Amino acid sequence: MDADKVFKALSDSTRRMLLDRLYEQNGQTLGQLCQDVGMARQSATQHLEILEAANLVTAVRRGREKLHFINPVPLHEVYERWVQKFERRRLGLLLDLKNELEGDPK
Template sequence: MNEQQLDQVFLALANSSRRLLLDLIAARPGCTLSQLQAEFSISRIGLMKHLQVLLDAGLVMAQKQGRERPLYFNPVPLQQIHQRWGDQYRDFWASQLLRLKAAVEQPEHTTTELTTKDLL
């Protein structure tokens, strides 16, 4: 994922209406924009603009079937973001938690004797 694609995903997720639209599409695979419009208090044109931002970011896929365009959630961009940042922080915090566990389980320490040094 390049920086431009990353920016598009974050831009798409920065708006609460788009997040709601994405949640609805994820919960109702194959739904159409017409079916989702009742959930929003904005115009169809406004909703279409929000959908286009989600499509441009790759978070939603549309498949034209006659006059309809069923919508599907695409989790790949979110997974790529998670892998980019989540993995590096997961390793750090997992090691910190293991150190904390070892410090707490040491028989010679009581919880009142633990210091910040023991935990970090």
């Protein structure tokens, strides 16, 4: 995972909205996505390219159509790296505090 690309892709509210739309209904065409959000095709295409480069969206050709799927795998890696790690530490500190207050020698 290229974390810079993921964070950059997520730093834009339009792109986050596109991800929300795909979460609600996965596998949409460019046309469907534009219609949903009232966006010009060109603008949506550019946003989708950035999301694809970050591997947050996967485009799959089905016959004549190109369908866009949300790919949450990099989000999970960000969660593992940047959220869960610190949560664990905080929980560890709470446990230490509890042990100290309660005089538990472990």
